[in-house]
Every structure is written in C-alpha cells, then in structure tokens.
Amino acid sequence: xxxxxxxxSRYKRFFQQKKLVSVLDYGAGTLRNSKFLAEEGFRVYAxxxxxxxxxxxxxxxxxxxxxxxxxDQLERSHLDVDLVLxxxxxxxxxxxxxxxxxLKNIVLNLRPEGYFLIEVRCRVQSQQCSSGCSHGHxxxxxxxxxxxxxxxxxxxxxxxxxISHYYRRHAVAVLYxxxxx
Numbered sequence: 064x065x066x067x068x069x070x071x072s073r074y075k076r077f078f079q080q081k082k083l084v085s086v087l088d089y090g091a092g093t094l095r096n097s098k099f100l101a102e103e104g105f106r107v108y109a110x111x112x113x114x115x116x117x118x119x120x121x122x123x124x125x126x127x128x129x130x131x132x133x134x135d136q137l138e139r140s141h142l143d144v145d146l147v148l149x150x151x152x153x154x155x156x157x158x159x160x161x162x163x164x165x166l167k168n169i170v171l172n173l174r175p176e177g178y179f180l181i182e183v184r185c186r187v188q189s190q191q192c193s194s195g196c197s198h199g200h201x202x203x204x205x206x207x208x209x210x211x212x213x214x215x216x217x218x219x220x221x222x223x224x225x226i227s228h229y230y231r232r233h234a235v236a237v238l239y240x241x242x243x244x
Contacts, residue, residue, distance in 0.1 A: 065098035065124070068150045070182040070236035073229075075103060077238075078178070083145035085129070087172050089137075089165075090152030091119060098124045108142055110134055137168040147173050149181040154207045166221050170241070177241050179223060184208045185235040211237050 067075075084106055088097040091109035101107045106129045109119060113133040119125055132140060147169050156162045169179060186208040209217075211228040214237050218225075223239035 065095055065102055067096045067099035068148075068182055069231065070150070070180060070234075071096045071099060071148060073236070074180055074238060075100075078105070078146060079103075081145075081178070083178065085142070085144040086146045086148060087142055087144045087169075088148045088150075089134075089169060089172075090149055091115075091131075092150075094119060094122055094124055094128075096148050096150060097128055101127045108132060108144065110137055134165075134168070137172055138164075140172055142172040143174045144172055144177065145174060146178045146180065149179070151183060153181065153209065154184050166218070170221050173241050175241060178226070179218075179239040179241065180236065181214060181218075181239070182234055182236040183214070184233055185230060186210055209235065211235050 086097075086100050086105050086107045088094075088100070088107060088109045089111075091097050091111050092115065094109060097107045097109045101124070108130045109125070109128050110116075110132045111119060111134060113135065116131055116133045119131055125131055149169070152165070153162070156165055173179060184207070211225065211230075214235070215225055218239055222241055224242050226238045226240050228235060228237040
C-alpha cells in the first residue's frame with residue numbers, strides 16, 4: 064500500500080463520508096498521495112510541472128490514475144473534481160503570478176462546494192525572528208512558511224472557507240470548502 068501525507072490519511076474517512084469520488088493531486092511529485100487514494104477507490108488525476116510529468120509517466124502506478132496532466136493544461140481542463148490536494152506546493156511556488164495561476168487553476172478544476180486540502184510548512188517562531196521580521200522575507204527559518212490565518216487570507220478571495228485545520232510538528236494542514244460557484 065502506498066504511504067500518503069499524514070493529512071491525506073487523516074482526512075480520508077471524511078472524504079469517504081462526504082462521498083467524494085474524484086481528486087486532483089496538484090503538485091503530485093512522487094505520486095504518494097495519488098497512489099494512496101487510487102488504491103482507496105478514488106478517481107485521481109495527478110498534475111505537476113511538465114518536467115515532473117515526464118518523470119511521473121515513468122513511475123509505477125501512474126497507469127492506475129484517471130489522468131496525468133501538466134500544470135499548464137489545467138487552465139483549460141475544467142475537471143470538476145470533488146477534492147484538490149496540495150501538499151507542500153505553496154512552500155516552493157514564488158509569490159506573484161505563479162501563485163495566482165496555481166490558485167486559479169484550483170478553482171477552475173474544483174466543483175462548486177468541493178473541498179481543498181492544503182498542507183504546508185508552518186512557521187516556527189525562533190530566537191532569530193524579531194519584531195522587525197516580515198515573516199517570509201528576512202529570516203531563513205521562516206521563509207515560505209504559513210499559518211492557517213495566512214492561508215485563510217490568501218484563499219478567502221478565491222471563494223474558500225476554512226472547515227478545519229490542525230498543526231503538527233512543522234506543518235499545518237487546512238481543509239477548505241469552495242463556497243462560490
């Protein structure tokens with residue numbers, strides 16, 4: 064059995080209770096979440112940057128997926144999935160147009176009332192951070208990290224409301240629901 068991110072394992076029962084069927088693993092990487100959910104009976108689409116899609120097509124288990132897409136295909140795919148997963152992707156996407164395109168692609172491919180599970184590295188306050196730190200720009204220990212409040216700020220304008228969240232070690236996982244059609 065494939066090993067998934069802890070957040071995916073933790074919310075799997077919720078996904079099943081809500082009768083979610085289709086999933087977009089956006090930033091699928093090594094397919095750990097995609098394979099896990101496919102083994103659990105979900106119809107899974109994996110998406111990543113074109114160079115990673117080439118590697119995915121060489122991985123075992125990709126043939127069990129409903130599809131593998133390059134991220135640049137998502138703006139015209141309109142998959143209408145029940146759930147989008149994002150595991151540590153926002154930690155590596157630069158601010159600006161790339162992040163905006165990523166979030167717009169999520170909305171374009173998620174059905175109304177669908178769910179979005181995002182897991183990111185969270186900020187750990189350190190001795191190095193001072194009141195002058197803008198958290199994400201000056202301290203190497205808090206670059207590209209987020210709190211659930213910061214994720215809320217980022218996602219509410221895209222029509223999402225937070226359903227739940229939890230912190231563990233150096234990560235935060237947040238489950239959202241799309242409220243705007």
